[in-house]
Amino acid sequence: MKTILGIGNALTDILAVLKDDTFLKEYHLPKGSMQHVDMATGDKIWNALKEVGVKYVPGGSAANTITCTSIFGMPSGYIGKIGNDDLGHLFKSTLEQYGVTTTMLYGTKSSGRCMVFITGANAERTFADYMGSALEMVPEDLKPEYFKGYDYFHIEGYLVQNQDLILRAVQMAKEAGCIISIDMASYNVVESNEAFFHNLVENYVDIVFANETEAKSFTKKEPREALKDLARQCRIAVVKVGKDGSMVQSGEEYHFIPAWPAATIDATGAGDTYAAGFLYAHSLGMPLMVCGEIGSIIAAKVVEVIGTKIDVPRWKAAKQEIRELIAANTPQ
Numbered sequence: 001m002k003t004i005l006g007i008g009n010a011l012t013d014i015l016a017v018l019k020d021d022t023f024l025k026e027y028h029l030p031k032g033s034m035q036h037v038d039m040a041t042g043d044k045i046w047n048a049l050k051e052v053g054v055k056y057v058p059g060g061s062a063a064n065t066i067t068c069t070s071i072f073g074m075p076s077g078y079i080g081k082i083g084n085d086d087l088g089h090l091f092k093s094t095l096e097q098y099g100v101t102t103t104m105l106y107g108t109k110s111s112g113r114c115m116v117f118i119t120g121a122n123a124e125r126t127f128a129d130y131m132g133s134a135l136e137m138v139p140e141d142l143k144p145e146y147f148k149g150y151d152y153f154h155i156e157g158y159l160v161q162n163q164d165l166i167l168r169a170v171q172m173a174k175e176a177g178c179i180i181s182i183d184m185a186s187y188n189v190v191e192s193n194e195a196f197f198h199n200l201v202e203n204y205v206d207i208v209f210a211n212e213t214e215a216k217s218f219t220k221k222e223p224r225e226a227l228k229d230l231a232r233q234c235r236i237a238v239v240k241v242g243k244d245g246s247m248v249q250s251g252e253e254y255h256f257i258p259a260w261p262a263a264t265i266d267a268t269g270a271g272d273t274y275a276a277g278f279l280y281a282h283s284l285g286m287p288l289m290v291c292g293e294i295g296s297i298i299a300a301k302v303v304e305v306i307g308t309k310i311d312v313p314r315w316k317a318a319k320q321e322i323r324e325l326i327a328a329n330t331p332q
């Protein structure tokens, strides 16, 4: 079995369901927005939320992907930075419960967290992120031995706040012989780091995952044309278009993959799980079309639940559907 290592911002989601917008107004958080807050504000909000009642869910894009590859049965590792506190310990132990081998580094600040306020009848989400120790990860933290024995290395685009860290990581991953994949994370991340992303994709990355808006920021083109552009710059390009499916291209080989049927209630986590399914299938030597299909099957499960964690019945169903697909594509 091939192995995968991921790197990302180690963040725990702190979810609070609020009966109205009073709290948001008090902390000047525009409904539906994503704000970065400093430690003092972050602590104040968290303390106030504790009285409302909160749920803790370790997250972060790459950590979600890696948790998912681990559940698929792929030996999976994760590098991230936390504070030496309860939230950090929860992050580490949760990943380990899912079978992930963690290399957790410790920063001087408290652990990163993403406070999510769920309000109104259609469960609108407002975010206040405090990055804490996650932002303290530096190139000097990385050691070649962290990468030894891994076949795949997956990066979340959100790490781009530290370009030198990503460069060091991809160089070490290349030296260790890893296939390198990146999820572009968000269109504004791409927009504000365009030159850097171009250098990364052209010189280091084998597999790119971008959604429609990220692909547009990167290429200035609509999905199908954006995919062609991306495929000229790396080995495998994937452009995802939500409920309309996804497209994969490698050289001249092109596939459109419809989304798997789903009773969608919350699209959070679709991109992260899609990447996990795709990489898992790729590690088994599946054709590109099947990689996209397996990504779509697992993504269709996460959109049926609130949050990023697929429940056990849906995991069972997904594994069954995926087993059948793999068997149908494996020569007897």
Ligand SMILES: Nc1ncnc2c1ncn2[C@@H]1O[C@H](COP(=O)(O)OP(=O)(O)OP(=O)(O)O)[C@@H](O)[C@H]1O
Pocket (backbone or CB within 6 Å): 185, 210, 211, 212, 240, 241, 242, 243, 244, 245, 246, 258, 259, 260, 261, 262, 264, 267, 268, 269, 270, 271, 272, 274, 295, 296, 297, 299, 300, 303
């Ligand atoms: N409503 C849906 N129904 C079924 N499948 C979906 C739905 N939304 C997303 N998916 C699946 O998930 C894949 C990735 O979704 P999407 O295009 O939203 O990526 P993304 O924008 O990176 O997601 P995220 O917001 O989680 O980062 C799609 O290509 C599709 O296969």
Ligand SMILES: [Mg+2]
Pocket (backbone or CB within 6 Å): 183, 185, 186, 211, 271, 272
């Ligand atoms: Mg995404």
